[in-house]
Amino acid sequence: MKEVNLDELERKFQEKIDNDIKIEPKDWMPDDYRQTLIRQISQHAHSEIVGMLPEGNWITRAPNLRRKAVLLAKVQDEAGHGLYLYSAVETLGADREDTIDDLHSGKAKYSSIFNYPTLTWADMGAVGWLVDGAAIMNQVPLCRCSYGPYARAMVRVCKEESFHQRQGFEIMTKLAAGTPEQKAMAQDALNRFWWPSLMMFGPNDAESKHTQQSMDWKIKRHTNDELRQMFVDATVPQAELIGLTIPDPDLKFNEETGHYEFGEINWDEFWEVVKGNGPCNKDRVDARRKAKEDGEWVREAATAYAAKRKMRKAS
């Protein structure tokens, strides 16, 4: 056993981070850094997996075969993204099944946006355009995150996500240019998903307890408020272009700063949903739990089949 000095290890670790040298699984890292990543990456994985539910809801009711094939491919991508991320969590020494059990017991969180229902087909447009749009804002800087496996997973995810947002915007564009009923449906979806999408970036910087440490470790590259502002600036002109109205009477463009100013977010609603009191929290976790329980026999059969094949090969 080599003689190691904890302060010296920490100093070398931070030096690597400061010089933009990635941290890889077998490198020494402070325990807090490891725990922060396990928490963040597993919750990110859960968000991808739970995120399949509101969209899966519409696969069988897509208006035509093209839309159905696209939605199916998108939902399959989300499953893949969840798997990349669970693999990244495992490189930190966490047990994949334990993290999933934490989701099912309510101990681990996932993105609150998925606790809102998808009531109409237009919601598939709003989710792709706004929810995936906000997710991309968050995920692009994560491609430069200091932890190698997380950064690499994010590169794959971002490449795949870009079609997700486009297909959503395409749905909204078509509906907004359709009959008055279709346009109203698109506007209604925007009305319901706008504010929850802004909440996806998390609490204001002043309230965000993890931000500073995560920035020092270069897990995060921008604060919540910076990312939220980038999202608003990018999205408002898109809504205008297709003739939809952002449901915020306080929204206005500030010529001096070059940014949009927007109204106060309803943080009470945000915290209620985080605490588990959103419209669909219970349904989402129940659905995940049921999927695991109902799939038990499949996993057992696969394990038994693998054992049988191994025996046959040996004999």
Add this chain to the structure above:
Amino acid sequence: MSNKEWPLWEVFIRSKQGLSHKHAGSLRAADEEMAIENARDVYTRRSEGISIWVVESKHVVASDPSDADSLYEPANTKIYRHPTFYDVPDGIEHM
């Protein structure tokens, strides 16, 4: 269920003929056949590969990052192994 977890596999993908297999990530599968099928679904949904290798992670032997200094130091001191170490007179174009 947790202790009955399927083994972890490392996935390597050859993106096109003529290139070597490159590490793509890892996944869980009951056996090698399922590992290949899962690797196809997880890592090649957009024609990223034409050949897949899977290796059970427990069979990978890796160097220890804390040995990096002593392992790679000898190479650092032998700069004469690089062509840039040598003087080439003016007038020689290709060498």
